[in-house]
Amino acid sequence: MASVLVVDDSMVMRKGLKAILAQGGYTVVGEAADGDEAVKMYEETKPDFVTMDINMPKMNGIDAVSQIMSSHTDARIIVISSADDKDTIMEALKRGAKYYILKPVTYEKVLDAIDKISKR
Amino acid sequence: MNESPLTLDLTKSHLPSDFQSKIREMEEMSKSSRGPIHLTVNPSGEKGLNVPLFSETTSKLLITRIDPAERKLEYRDPYIDNYLTLKRYAAFAPLSQNSSELFVLNTDSFGAELAFEHLAAFAIPKDEWLTYAKDSLAELTNEILGNLLKTSGMTRHDFACPITIEAEGTQIAVEGGKWLIRNIGKNSSSFIVAISTR
Numbered sequence: 001m002a003s004v005l006v007v008d009d010s011m012v013m014r015k016g017l018k019a020i021l022a023q024g025g026y027t028v029v030g031e032a033a034d035g036d037e038a039v040k041m042y043e044e045t046k047p048d049f050v051t052m053d054i055n056m057p058k059m060n061g062i063d064a065v066s067q068i069m070s071s072h073t074d075a076r077i078i079v080i081s082s083a084d085d086k087d088t089i090m091e092a093l094k095r096g097a098k099y100y101i102l103k104p105v106t107y108e109k110v111l112d113a114i115d116k117i118s119k120r
Numbered sequence: 121m122n123e124s125p126l127t128l129d130l131t132k133s134h135l136p137s138d139f140q141s142k143i144r145e146m147e148e149m150s151k152s153s154r155g156p157i158h159l160t161v162n163p164s165g166e167k168g169l170n171v172p173l174f175s176e177t178t179s180k181l182l183i184t185r186i187d188p189a190e191r192k193l194e195y196r197d198p199y200i201d202n203y204l205t206l207k208r209y210a211a212f213a214p215l216s217q218n219s220s221e222l223f224v225l226n227t228d229s230f231g232a233e234l235a236f237e238h239l240a241a242f243a244i245p246k247d248e249w250l251t252y253a254k255d256s257l258a259e260l261t262n263e264i265l266g267n268l269l270k271t272s273g274m275t276r277h278d279f280a281c282p283i284t285i286e287a288e289g290t291q292i293a294v295e296g297g298k299w300l301i302r303n304i305g306k307n308s309s310s311f312i313v314a315i316s317t318r
Contacts, residue, residue, distance in 0.1 A: 010255055010259040010262070011252065012236065012239050012240045012244070012255045013239065013240075015243055015244055015252075016239060016242070016244070018243070019242065019243030019244075020242075054276070055136075055262060055266065055276070055280075055281055057136045057137045057140060058136075058137060060136075062276075082263045082264075082265070082266025083266045083269055083276050083279070084267045084268075084269055084270050085269040085270045085276065086270075087275065087276070088275075088276045091276075103263045103266065103267075104238070
């Protein structure tokens with residue numbers, strides 16, 4: 001069963017994502033509420049996938065993607081954000097994110113993203 | 121009980137965590153005083169924000185997101201006031217890097233429950249909404265503002281994490297400015313979208 005690290009500063013979003021992932025047959029191996037925590041938890045859990053929010057206090061999601069990718073070039077990170085602008089999407093992908101989902105999050109969007117990057 | 125105006129300086133809140141700390145400070149201030157709280161913000165930048173347009177689009181997006189089918193919410197005309205009176209839950213977000221404009225999504229239990237249903241009804245039992253009320257309102261604000269980046273001329277860097285406080289009845293003023301307020305509701309329950317303006 002593939003493992004996922006869920007990163008979001010919102011407790012309600014983390015709980016929602018966990019429910020979606022569980023329904024899709026994935027195991028959530030960790031939760032982080034900001035970019036700093038995400039980098040540490042990635043090292044500890046080495047998940048198969050990461051769902052990463054962008055707009056978070058302390059370290060934001062885009063900087064966290066950079067930090068994780070600098071030491072784990074094979075990391076499979078899906079950025080999930082409310083930021084609907086091309087620059088943000090391009091920046092996340094340029095830093096190494098493999099896919100981008102715009103909120104609101106749905107079961108179909110999350111599982112489709114994981115499915116697509118699994119096939120690459 | 122102290123009735124004199126209290127002030128809170130947001131001009132140096134450049135980091136999301138600074139902004140959040142200041143708004144939490146306001147929540148604490150509201151517990152010890154019934155007087156209005158006066159917020160000091162930076163002057164608007166050169167570009168400035170088209171506040172009436174932003175209020176209009178934000179309000180429409182709010183309705184689209186949380187009430188897409190039933191049309192339970194009525195859309196009322198905007199007005200300008202010196203003071204914003206907070207309802208039970210109020211999510212604050214700066215609309216620029218230097219906090220020159222503030223956005224407040226202000227609501228009662230009815231609105232917080234709708235926000236929760238929109239975000240998590242599929243994952244969390246409905247009777248747990250109260251646990252997630254503040255978080256849900258902040259996340260709904262985050263979602264609405266993020267979806268307006270493209271049309272508002274704002275960038276990701278202008279946009280910090282919203283934070284929700286409980287400070288019912290507290291009056292908030294912006295030094296040298298006013299609030300553009302729009303009420304979207306049903307009977308006596310409502311969401312209030314407020315944006316500070318010069």
